[in-house]
Amino acid sequence: xxxxxxxxxxxxxxxxxxxxxxxxxxxxxxxxxxxxxxxxxxxxxxxxxxxxxxxxxxxxxxxxxxxxxxxxxxxxxxxxxxxxxxxxxxxxxxxxxxxxxxxxxxxxxxxxxxxxxxxxxxxxxxxxxxxxxxxxxxxxxxxxxxxxxxxxxxxxxxxxxxxxxxxxxxxxxxxxxxxxxxxxxxxxxxxxxxxxxxxxxxxxxxxxxxxxxxxxxxxxxxxxxxxxxxxxxxxxxxxxxxxxxxxxxxxxxxxxxxxxxxxxxxxxxxxxxxxxxxxxxxxxxxxxxxxxxxxxxxxxxxxxxxxxxxxxxxxxxxxxxxxxxxxxxxxxxxxxxxxxxxxx
Numbered sequence: 001x002x003x004x005x006x007x008x009x010x011x012x013x014x015x016x017x018x019x020x021x022x023x024x025x026x027x028x029x030x031x032x033x034x035x036x037x038x039x040x041x042x043x044x045x046x047x048x049x050x051x052x053x054x055x056x057x058x059x060x061x062x063x064x065x066x067x068x069x070x071x072x073x074x075x076x077x078x079x080x081x082x083x084x085x086x087x088x089x090x091x092x093x094x095x096x097x098x099x100x101x102x103x104x105x106x107x108x109x110x111x112x113x114x115x116x117x118x119x120x121x122x123x124x125x126x127x128x129x130x131x132x133x134x135x136x137x138x139x140x141x142x143x144x145x146x147x148x149x150x151x152x153x154x155x156x157x158x159x160x161x162x163x164x165x166x167x168x169x170x171x172x173x174x175x176x177x178x179x180x181x182x183x184x185x186x187x188x189x190x191x192x193x194x195x196x197x198x199x200x201x202x203x204x205x206x207x208x209x210x211x212x213x214x215x216x217x218x219x220x221x222x223x224x225x226x227x228x229x230x231x232x233x234x235x236x237x238x239x240x241x242x243x244x245x246x247x248x249x250x251x252x253x254x255x256x257x258x259x260x261x262x263x264x265x266x267x268x269x270x271x272x273x274x275x276x277x278x279x280x281x282x283x284x285x286x287x288x289x290x291x292x293x294x295x296x297x298x299x300x301x302x303x304x305x306x307x308x309x310x311x312x313x314x315x316x317x318x319x320x321x322x323x324x325x326x327x328x329x330x331x332x333x334x335x336x337x338x339x340x341x342x343x344x
Contacts, residue, residue: 004028004304007064009057009081010072010095011035011044013162018072018122019048020281021294027301028068034060057081061088068092068304070297072122074165075100082108086115093300095122097175098314098321102342105321109314119314120300125180125242126187126312127295128288129276130259134244135188137253142265144250149224150243151185153177154232157239160206172208174199174327178228182214182327183312183320184242190220191319194338197330202231214327240289259288318343 006022008015008030022030032052035041045053054060061069061084068091071081075097085092092112098121099105112119125131138146160167166176174197186192194217199209214226236257244255251265259275282290296312303310310316319339326337 004067004301005031005065006068006070007032007034007060007066008044008070008072009034009060010074011037011040012072012074014095015072016044016047017286017290017293018070018297019044020279020290021297022070023048024279024281024294025298025301027305028297030070032060032064032066057084061085061090066090068118068300070122071095079104079108082119083111086111086117086119089115089117091118091304093120093122093297094314096179096317097324098317102318102321102325105314105318109318112314118304118310120296120303120310121312121314121317121320122293122296123180123183123312123317123320124289124292124296126184127292127299128242129291129295130255130261130274130288131184131187131242131244132295133261133274134246134253134255137263138188138246138248142251142263142267143246143248143253144265146189146220146222146246146248148245148247149185149189149222150227150245151181151188151224152227152243152245153181153241154227154229154234154243155237155239156231156233157237159230167206169208171328172206173210173228173230174212174324175208177230178212178214178226178327179320179324181226181228181242182323183317184244185216185218185224185226186320186323188244188246189218189222189224191218192216192323192339193219194336195323195326195330196336197327198334199327199331202229209331212327212331214323214330216323237285239285241285 034054070093196215200211210230238257246253254262261274276288276291322342330337
């Protein structure tokens, strides 16, 4: 079977994980890379043996025959690059955050829909195997109908040394991290009808918020709390684990630090270690994130080959992106925000 021919745009901090994952997927390969920085282009090209290297995306689209493009740049460039891919009828994966604004995100989805081009957002957190295990348990009916959830990511890990730009933006934790945790809440408990948010900036050296707490009403009738912090110092640093509590009509699920899963349900109580695998190219503590990169990219390939819509399609991600916008609006107004008003 011929491999899908892909290109990567953006050779920065996180893109190296994507390149490792592409190398592990039998159905696809990266045949060209693009970055405005010649040195980053050289480093990634040499590391992964990619000879086709471009500093201009338009030149790359003109010069290559591609089955997909993986956009791993910062958010400001996403819309023009996605629209460029759509114009060339090339299926596209876009890194999160999807766009600078919800209006931009809607325009990107519309452009790909008009061109009949598949679009997936690289919303990888839900693809971590422990989180997939929680979803499988919910689907099994073991704890009945969920009525409450808490999805929590609290840490004091220094994320700024590897990505210094995170310290400079007026928006930080909700846009960069909270978007993942909000997506997990949607993935596990369904779409959201309203949201209340509170934020704080504890670290005086950064421009944006580093603490956020969100209370959400889900259309299913469940309530969830999503809480994120990069200002929480603990005896054992949990980064980058997402901790989950779900209460159902017939039991509970607890995904605790150290990937310990405790389920009390119709079959009694079980406790399991569901630590994610350590891939050959991965390193602790990032291995759960790195594993999810491989999983979502494999999902993309399966969807392209099978003609299916990705789980985190652009259209689906509009609902997660709207939660981010609602959280900032709600934190500013200190009032509840209805989601149907944002998604009109």
